[in-house]
Amino acid sequence: MEDPRKGRQYRKADGLNTRLEDRDPQSTMVQPALRVHVGLPHRGFTRPLTGDDVLVVPELLCDQDDLSLYHKMVEEIHVAQADGSKEAKWASWKDGCHLITKAPECSATYCDVVARVISYFKILEPSVYSRFNWYVNGADWKPLHHDTAAFSQRRLGKQNITVGVSLGGERELAFRHVQHGTLAYFPQVNGMAFSFGRRINMNWKHGINALPPEKHNQLGRISIILWGWTELAAEEDDAEFGEAVEGEVLKAEAFHRVCKQYQKGKCTYGDRCKFTHSMESPIASIA
Numbered sequence: 001m002e003d004p005r006k007g008r009q010y011r012k013a014d015g016l017n018t019r020l021e022d023r024d025p026q027s028t029m030v031q032p033a034l035r036v037h038v039g040l041p042h043r044g045f046t047r048p049l050t051g052d053d054v055l056v057v058p059e060l061l062c063d064q065d066d067l068s069l070y071h072k073m074v075e076e077i078h079v080a081q082a083d084g085s086k087e088a089k090w091a092s093w094k095d096g097c098h099l100i101t102k103a104p105e106c107s108a109t110y111c112d113v114v115a116r117v118i119s120y121f122k123i124l125e126p127s128v129y130s131r132f133n134w135y136v137n138g139a140d141w142k143p144l145h146h147d148t149a150a151f152s153q154r155r156l157g158k159q160n161i162t163v164g165v166s167l168g169g170e171r172e173l174a175f176r177h178v179q180h181g182t183l184a185y186f187p188q189v190n191g192m193a194f195s196f197g198r199r200i201n202m203n204w205k206h207g208i209n210a211l212p213p214e215k216h217n218q219l220g221r222i223s224i225i226l227w228g229w230t231e232l233a234a235e236e237d238d239a240e241f242g243e244a245v246e247g248e249v250l251k252a253e254a255f256h257r258v259c260k261q262y263q264k265g266k267c268t269y270g271d272r273c274k275f276t277h278s279m280e281s282p283i284a285s286i287a
Helices: 068-082 108-120 198-203 282-286
Strands: 035-038 053-057 090-093 098-101 129-135 142-145 161-168 171-177 183-188 193-197 204-208 221-228
Touching (some): 068 161, 108 221, 193 198, 198 204
Parallel strands (some): 035 053
Antiparallel strands (some): 090 098, 129 221, 142 204, 171 183
């Protein structure tokens, strides 16, 4: 075939819709602020994931219109509470924005869901830490935040992925970039899974958008969040994924403070503590 493009040289001139610098192919060979992959629920995902990647898997747990898992899980938690399990009781979270339970393992359905997520996302089981969130109705929501794993020195090298699965009513997962304020919204429908890497957690805050009062009576939502170490993570200096963006967003100083309980001799949070268990603050050692 005779290619008429004459060596594929780009025209070094501004166009009506394209700036000069955007005509250079090299301008695309950088890491993005966010990259989205879509996985198939009945096929294992094998492509490597970088710290800037989001992976969306529709219907990983069930068909979008099948709400049986949501109702079954809520019922199993209620049964455990009725049987006297204190840990299974609902507790307020994030200033009352939604509820959690500290003993979701009392639900066999919850355990099945966690096992499915660990398998699909190839997460090493000893690294897994999870949380069960219940948005009781449309009035519940989640403020924008960073997951502490991104900034915790004690979790460094132990967690490189955040995975969330949704059951029940549809809600919107929001991301806001910490430098330029760009907003990205991802609808979370029943049965789907959603993951993001470490740099997404550092460069973007995320939360669940609030709904207006007229939508507060809609169906509730269960959100199960897992943090852990996935074998899908790519080497961050792999040339296939482009050049690294110069510099990273400064880490939140709050997560580098020395734990006050640790200073007194014992921290009741143990490995779950988001503060540093060292008498020397990392901030002081860097300065």
